[in-house]
Amino acid sequence: MAYLLLVDDDEDFAAAAAKVLRGAGHEVHVALDTDSAVESMQQRRPDLAILDVMFPESSSAGFDLARQIRQDIKALRDVPLLMLTAVNSRFPLGFSSKDIDEHWLPVDDFLEKPVDLDLLCARVGDLLARAASQRPPRK
Amino acid sequence: MTMCAMASYTLPLAERRTAPAASLPAGPSPELPEGILLRNALWFCRLRWLVLGLFAGFGLLGLAPGLLARAGLRPPGAWPFIAAAVLLAANVLALAHARGAARHLAAASTNLWAQIINDLVVLTYVVHHVGSLETAVGFAYLFHIVLSCIFFPRRWSFLVTMLACGLYLGCVALEEAGSLAQAGIYANAALREQMDLLPGVRLAHVGWAPFTWIVVWYLAAHLSAEVQSRDRELAETNRRLLAAQEERRQHMLRTTHELKAPFSAIHANVQLLTKGHCGELPAEAHAVLGRISTRCRRLANEIQEMLQLANLASATEEPPPKPVLDLSQIMRWCLAQVAPRAEERQVTFDADLQPAPVPVVEDHAKMLFGNLVSNAVTYSHPGGHVAVAVTPEPDGGACATVADQGIGIAPAKLPRIFEPYYRADEAVRHNRESTGLGLAIVRQVADTDGLRVGVESEPGVGTRFTVQFPGSDPNPVAEGKEDRHGLSPARG
Numbered sequence: 001m002a003y004l005l006l007v008d009d010d011e012d013f014a015a016a017a018a019k020v021l022r023g024a025g026h027e028v029h030v031a032l033d034t035d036s037a038v039e040s041m042q043q044r045r046p047d048l049a050i051l052d053v054m055f056p057e058s059s060s061a062g063f064d065l066a067r068q069i070r071q072d073i074k075a076l077r078d079v080p081l082l083m084l085t086a087v088n089s090r091f092p093l094g095f096s097s098k099d100i101d102e103h104w105l106p107v108d109d110f111l112e113k114p115v116d117l118d119l120l121c122a123r124v125g126d127l128l129a130r131a132a133s134q135r136p137p138r139k
Numbered sequence: 140m141t142m143c144a145m146a147s148y149t150l151p152l153a154e155r156r157t158a159p160a161a162s163l164p165a166g167p168s169p170e171l172p173e174g175i176l177l178r179n180a181l182w183f184c185r186l187r188w189l190v191l192g193l194f195a196g197f198g199l200l201g202l203a204p205g206l207l208a209r210a211g212l213r214p215p216g217a218w219p220f221i222a223a224a225v226l227l228a229a230n231v232l233a234l235a236h237a238r239g240a241a242r243h244l245a246a247a248s249t250n251l252w253a254q255i256i257n258d259l260v261v262l263t264y265v266v267h268h269v270g271s272l273e274t275a276v277g278f279a280y281l282f283h284i285v286l287s288c289i290f291f292p293r294r295w296s297f298l299v300t301m302l303a304c305g306l307y308l309g310c311v312a313l314e315e316a317g318s319l320a321q322a323g324i325y326a327n328a329a330l331r332e333q334m335d336l337l338p339g340v341r342l343a344h345v346g347w348a349p350f351t352w353i354v355v356w357y358l359a360a361h362l363s364a365e366v367q368s369r370d371r372e373l374a375e376t377n378r379r380l381l382a383a384q385e386e387r388r389q390h391m392l393r394t395t396h397e398l399k400a401p402f403s404a405i406h407a408n409v410q411l412l413t414k415g416h417c418g419e420l421p422a423e424a425h426a427v428l429g430r431i432s433t434r435c436r437r438l439a440n441e442i443q444e445m446l447q448l449a450n451l452a453s454a455t456e457e458p459p460p461k462p463v464l465d466l467s468q469i470m471r472w473c474l475a476q477v478a479p480r481a482e483e484r485q486v487t488f489d490a491d492l493q494p495a496p497v498p499v500v501e502d503h504a505k506m507l508f509g510n511l512v513s514n515a516v517t518y519s520h521p522g523g524h525v526a527v528a529v530t531p532e533p534d535g536g537a538c539a540t541v542a543d544q545g546i547g548i549a550p551a552k553l554p555r556i557f558e559p560y561y562r563a564d565e566a567v568r569h570n571r572e573s574t575g576l577g578l579a580i581v582r583q584v585a586d587t588d589g590l591r592v593g594v595e596s597e598p599g600v601g602t603r604f605t606v607q608f609p610g611s612d613p614n615p616v617a618e619g620k621e622d623r624h625g626l627s628p629a630r631g
Contacts, residue, residue, distance in 0.1 A: 013403050
């Protein structure tokens with residue numbers, strides 16, 4: 001079981017996704033905006049964060065949050081990030097490539113919305129397994 | 140597939156997208172950008188090679204004994220060679236300066252002014268030797284005056300005109316004062332002596348040329364200013380049109396993207412119900428959810444296609460890389476994607492896929508093939524075959540064909556099938572679910588990637604699409620291009 005943070009301003013989608021992820025045995029916390037997401041992560045480090053891109057406060061708030069996690073908050077730097085969007089470097093959808101370049105925006109995976117919830121569970125499982133295999137063994 | 144009376148249509152190749160040409164900046168007295176100045180400086184240099192050749196040629200003719208004398212002219216002696224040599228040196232220096240470090244407005248401007256002053260001085264030297272009063276050579280100053288009116292702002296061209304007048308009048312004055320020896324190309328010196336008889340005639344002769352130049356300068360500068368003003372207006376209108384078009388695309392992109400949000404929530408909640416996360420449902424409820432799910436899937440496809448189309452139309456500023464990939468593998472991937480739908484419609488594939496490595500944008504090729512194969516399946520009759528082929532071309536390119544035995548397209552409708560949302564009546568009758576965007580995406584991919592797409596069809600017999608992939612990238616990505624941060628408000 002892992003502790004997941006789901007950051008999405010769409011409460012209906014977030015509730016549905018959280019229900020399925022909880023059904024898969026994970027503990028899920030939902031944050032409906034990026035500020036409360038940062039606050040939540042600082043209080044308790046998630047094993048994985050699932051981020052939407054577009055928020056009412058900014059069309060690219062999800063990208064900004066991903067950068068903040070990777071670059072500004074040392075304790076969260078290696079939290080696996082799964083981004084929920086059709087946007088990626090090969091399919092930029094009007095975003096500048098600097099927003100979505102893999103090196104500049106090092107998220108671990110993308111999943112296109114509308115999301116197949118079974119696929120979401122599978123992808124979360126894969127990312128958690130990958131993160132566990134990369135983690136140094138505890139002494 | 141046997142097609143006897145097939146009509147065909149080939150998509151016209153899109154014009155290569157380039158940055159707008161440099162245009163004159165707006166304002167009542169525009170300073171010319173260094174790019175235009177440098178271009179003009181180089182053009183002057185090329186023109187000067189011709190003039191230089193003429194001088195050298197005339198000098199060589201003068202070396203032939205008695206040749207010019209027979210035409211009533213005096214052998215010129217050394218002056219044409221001197222003029223040619225000075226022009227040669229000036230040209231070499233100007234070219235070196237323009238192609239070297241001259242990348243600033245001040246440097247380009249200095250280059251051009253140095254050339255103009257040098258030309259006018261050399262021209263005055265030539266005018267003196269050809270005959271400042273007894274010949275019409277003085278009107279050669281008009282070349283410089285008119286060109287300066289075309290290329291320069293009004294005050295610059297006026298300066299050139301005044302410089303020409305000053306040099307010419309100075310030359311004549313020095314000749315009259317005896318400081319410069321009498322010269323001229325006419326063998327009969329009496330011509331000039333006759334003009335010296337009457338001071339009024341002489342004055343009119345001397346004054347007429349500068350007067351004409353000033354009038355020509357006024358007319359040419361005025362007309363040129365009008366044309367430049369229209370140029371600026373046109374460039375501004377064009378810029379606004381492009382900006383408005385881009386804004387519309389971006390708006391559509393955002394709107395379409397926004398549409399996905401509520402749809403995602405509906406889709407996710409339907410999944411909760413259908414996958415039993417909320418407990419068991421009666422059969423009738425499952426049927427209702429099935430219908431909702433189907434409509435959701437259709438809406439998803441439509442949104443996806445709208446996004447693809449808007450994205451393709453918008454993403455022109457930073458063209459994606461084109462690695463060399465095997466087209467047959469991409470086609471194989473697309474066939475696998477469409478296979479469930481083909482099976483549902485009892486349509487079989489007949490694939491002849493040969494390895495064909497070409498530079499290609501993988502996602503674009505997948506969109507293009509995916510739409511063509513999906514269309515072929517959709518408009519086939521149950522039990523039909525779709526023939527798909529990928530073959531390498533001798534020039535390093537590749538050709539892909541997708542041919543069905545479906546309903547076909549009437550010849551008059553072929554040119555319209557690539558328009559967004561266009562659907563022929565028979566296509567609507569055959570399949571109500573299509574969005575009408577698939578072939579618009581195909582066209583957009585062809586436009587973006589420089590591909591040639593052709594279609595042949597006959598109603599009731601079938602349709603064959605052919606896509607030619609070039610062996611080399613017609614629009615290579617510019618190296619070292621700087622990306623911008625944040626959302627790009629104006630692409631394309």
